[in-house]
Amino acid sequence: MPKIDLDSIEQKNRTGYPPPFDRAVAGRLVRRLSPATGLTDFGVSHVVLKPGAWSSQRHWHDGEDEFVVMLDGEAVLVEDEGRVILGPGDLAVFPKGTGNGHHLCNESDRDCVFVVFGGGVCTGGGYSDIDMLFTPEGEYVHKDGTPYAKRRV
């Protein structure tokens, strides 16, 4: 049956971010649902953020739309314009190519849970608050093009 048994899908907290940018996502636990369930038309991940954790460094995608469905707990969504609280049932949308970085930060004292969808083609993107871009080839580079030692995972 198509109802997903989350317990059967491994939760990982790895990241390709070079230090010190990796620290903010140490408390991010991700289940990648698309490969586990046979989807190929878009990516879906189930994400738990422990208190203090971020979903990512504040970023945008040049070629991939994103969509977030909040399931449980509370997160602060940050964009160039400011901050807004997301709670259960809230929906947030990030069309590709805006150059307006976003991320979710768990500033509460309990876990928050969301599902994030991504489509399109990776043509790169960037980070709003740090000296980093990501390339279509999965590399992290400084904004002057110099590579970091680590790759996206």
Added chain:
Amino acid sequence: MPKIDLDSIEQKNRTGYPPPFDRAVAGRLVRRLSPATGLTDFGVSHVVLKPGAWSSQRHWHDGEDEFVVMLDGEAVLVEDEGRVILGPGDLAVFPKGTGNGHHLCNESDRDCVFVVFGGGVCTGGGYSDIDMLFTPEGEYVHKDGTPYAKRRV
């Protein structure tokens, strides 16, 4: 800001199903979120099913993956293998091309709410329990190819 204001997006209950297949979805209220929010890489709809309403006739897509996130209330998910209850936070996945039709039925006495995602390319599909297919061109036809008078919306 990217948080979606659902009240600003019109809720519609139209369908292109020919009678009598349209009756089952008369209590289905849909907000199409992708055109309203600038997404193009996948489709997203916010759906409310009134008591007794179905999400659709039981169907499959030949070329489009689907994914459902239950937000509120309770629905019965039906596939060839049987029935399973979906409640808040449950996730369900429908890879394209299985030929195994699915739909959600609100058999409870209050509204249920879910978000549904669709990607890929419409290459047609069919209905498990009635004499109907849909074509890539948006037509409804009998399983012998004879067209119905109405088109998909």
